[in-house]
Amino acid sequence: MGAGQTAAAQDGEAMHEMSVALAMIEQVEQAARADGAHGVTHVRLEIGELAGVVPEALAFCFELACAGTALEGAELITRTVPGTARCAGCRTTWEVGMPPQLLCPHCNDAAGDLVSGRELRICEVGLADAPPAARERTRASINEES
Amino acid sequence: MCRVVDLQQAVLAKNAMAAQVLRTELAARGTTVVNLLSSPGSGKTALLERELRLARQRGVSTAALTADLATENDAQRLARSEVPVKQVLTDGLCHLEADMLAGHLHHWLPDGTRLLFVENVGNLVCPASYDLGESLRVVLASVTEGEDKPLKYPTAFGLAHLVIVTKTDLAEAADFDEAAFRAHVQQVNPGVEVLLASVRSGEGAGELVDRALAAADGTPVHAPVMARAHA
Numbered sequence: 001m002g003a004g005q006t007a008a009a010q011d012g013e014a015m016h017e018m019s020v021a022l023a024m025i026e027q028v029e030q031a032a033r034a035d036g037a038h039g040v041t042h043v044r045l046e047i048g049e050l051a052g053v054v055p056e057a058l059a060f061c062f063e064l065a066c067a068g069t070a071l072e073g074a075e076l077i078t079r080t081v082p083g084t085a086r087c088a089g090c091r092t093t094w095e096v097g098m099p100p101q102l103l104c105p106h107c108n109d110a111a112g113d114l115v116s117g118r119e120l121r122i123c124e125v126g127l128a129d130a131p132p133a134a135r136e137r138t139r140a141s142i143n144e145e146s
Numbered sequence: 147m148c149r150v151v152d153l154q155q156a157v158l159a160k161n162a163m164a165a166q167v168l169r170t171e172l173a174a175r176g177t178t179v180v181n182l183l184s185s186p187g188s189g190k191t192a193l194l195e196r197e198l199r200l201a202r203q204r205g206v207s208t209a210a211l212t213a214d215l216a217t218e219n220d221a222q223r224l225a226r227s228e229v230p231v232k233q234v235l236t237d238g239l240c241h242l243e244a245d246m247l248a249g250h251l252h253h254w255l256p257d258g259t260r261l262l263f264v265e266n267v268g269n270l271v272c273p274a275s276y277d278l279g280e281s282l283r284v285v286l287a288s289v290t291e292g293e294d295k296p297l298k299y300p301t302a303f304g305l306a307h308l309v310i311v312t313k314t315d316l317a318e319a320a321d322f323d324e325a326a327f328r329a330h331v332q333q334v335n336p337g338v339e340v341l342l343a344s345v346r347s348g349e350g351a352g353e354l355v356d357r358a359l360a361a362a363d364g365t366p367v368h369a370p371v372m373a374r375a376h377a
Contacts, residue, residue, distance in 0.1 A: 016241050016272035023157050031153055041148050045157075050372060052275045052301035085371065099297035100304065102336055102371045110336030111371045118375035120157045120275075128148045 020053055020120065021061035025071055028125050032070050041126035042075040048119035049083045049098055070131075081119045088112025161276055164244035168251075168279030177259045178362035180354075181280035183302055185295075186268030188288045189312040191220045192345045194263055197354045198227035206355065207258050211250060212265040213242050220265065230256050241272035244279055261358050270299040282361040284354065288313040289322035296330040304334040304372035308341065308357055315344040335370050 024043065032040055043062075047053050055078045062076045083096040087104035093115065094105055102111045156162070172179060184190050194210060201208040209230040212220040221233030234250050236242070247264065255262065264280065266273040285306035287295045290313060296303040303309065309331055317324070328340055341357075343350030361367050 016275055019239075019241070019243065019272075020157055020275075023160060026160070027153070027155055027157070031151055035149075035151060037149075048375075050301055050304065050375075052271060099300045100334055100372075102304070102334055103332065112374075114371055114375040116375075118372065122153045122155045122157060125151045125153055126148055127151055 015057055017057040018061040021065045025065055025069055029070050031125055032127055035127050037127035038131040039128035040071045040074040041128050044077045044124035046079050046081050046119040046121045046123055048081045048117040050117040051120045081116050083117025084115045085111035086113045086115050161244050165277035165279040168244055168248045177262050179280040180263045180282045180358045181278050182265050182284050183273050184286035185270050188286045190265050191223050195224055195227050196345050198229045200352045201355045202229050207260045209259045210263040213267045240269050241267055241276050243276050247278050270302040274302040282307050282367055284308045286310045286312050289317045290320045293323045293326040296334050300334040305370050307367040308339055310341045310343050312343050314342045314349050315347040338368050
């Protein structure tokens, strides 16, 4: 378990967003190492409506967990992906909404597929040659694109 | 100098991979995992205690691992069923992850275990996101929790292979509207089976073991729409 999880647990604010943040940081650090970069400027993340992750809670955990890593000061840019489903029978596609409606609004059959809405995906990482200390320190903040 | 790299990586890919490895390893040992999820107080432990006892009486080799933030109370209760039980304290963490489970099973899971029941941390949010290598994911809700529980926790109910309504002996006192509950379940997880259970009245006795054994025998489990996501 990472230090971040312990910190969150001590506050009585145990949440899986901290585990998600730690998993993100691990993957981004790997990508940075592979590239020979020393710092990360931003991470762009897609969060599906049905991924079970709260963007605000994730931004909070991300900022805490980035401290002392190559991601310190990195900006987290999230995009919420709406849930959409497709009917196997009549091929209707619809926005499932929240709470989701997974029965076809046209023929009332079960959706054949969830086309989108379960994403929890790192799309893009901004890499910098300079370590975080050499860059202007900016407070990691959440930026909703949509 | 800055540059942008396209990653396109699923954040939980590492857990998904660990879960798949665990599923394969346990299958090779003949063990099938059942992951039980519910809110705190839904009656996971009481139901499991009954089902473990029934499994033992039927000669099915069974073990149980129970996870809590604190206390070993659940393990003590489950141990009354006389099957091997392990308590995991998550030290505040709200869910189990596949590599944590694998670590706890190492050196503990008895050889020849057919069914391993994992009682997840009582929480309908976080555990829903973590595959533990289970073949059957069961979500429980008691009649006192309200018919709209599936709508309030759509990811948990939407990914269930089986839903069990517990404490049905209290249904009348709680004014539980079973039809509304079923409709809400179908909205987020069309086609999933809903069982009724009460440890007090005996309703549904052995049905969880039946479903677990069917999964262990390779009967295909329900495929939730949400699990068929293009994520």
